[in-house]
Amino acid sequence: MHDLLDADLWQLTANGLIRGAFYAALGAGLALVIGVTTRFHFAYALTYTVAPYAAxxxxxxxxxxxxxxxLIGLATAVAVSVLLELGVYEPVARRAADRAMLAVLVTSIGVSTAGIALLQLRFGTSGLPFYGPEVVQHDLGPVRISNFEIALVATCLLLVVATAAFLAFTPIGRSVKAVRSNPGLAGVLGISVRRVGLVCFAIAGLISGACALWYGLLYTVQPTMGDATVIYGFVVAFLAGTRSSPLRALPVGIGLGLLEQGASIWLSVQWAQTAVFTVLAVYLAVLAGKGRMPRFQLVRPASPRKA
Structure with missing residues (x-):
């Protein structure tokens, strides 16, 4: 019995690390969008879902x-993410003026719901047979892990590290950091705030699409696959900080993954997920008590300077 409990514990730990890397990548992409553009991009669930459906x-x-x-699925996720900013969020924010944040949030929820409903009309509500490379199971002592899970973890780690390196070492990345710190001053210095925002949406679309493709291979592809998963991305984004390095999403995501799997030893799946959101609620309550809740300002494209 003791050996059986140890085996279960090791397997749950491995599962927590896998899911934690997955949550970290999603959170890093979402934090980039929120921190730079101040858009509460709830339609992240839609860009997540369209990648495996397009593939x-x-x-x-x-x-x-x-x-x-x-690759076509990834390109579709990137295109949908950028088009959402160009064709939906930007016009809504311009018309809503000082109520832009709330207007974009409501619009984002509506667009995501409508897009998922269209997928249900086209492909049905049940899961799809999404097949790719052959799945191979590896036994590492008491832990069983598949090649898909290994590839998922490697992809998520690569995406987070690559995003951090992009922000730190490329001219466009440094522009992103400048806009995130002070969009008004960045516009005065000649940085295109609008272009920076589109870059952030493109990166978020790429991350969400890559995560969704591996998730579809591991489990199933269905229209509502992004709803619960992307909520974890929001939890990681807020706990790690929307204005911090993407690398901070790694320990936060892995911690949440381990918490979720550890809680499943004593709780049902639904209550284990509730434990994760309880952590976010407590964290936000502590920030509110200290007066450190994040404040967002509407980002407006810089007007062209006169010659």
Missing amino acids: YWVMDGLGVPFWPSA
């Missing part, structure tokens, strides 16, 4: 192999 449509309808189809 499935290309594979099933056109007979394209998996890896080219996966």
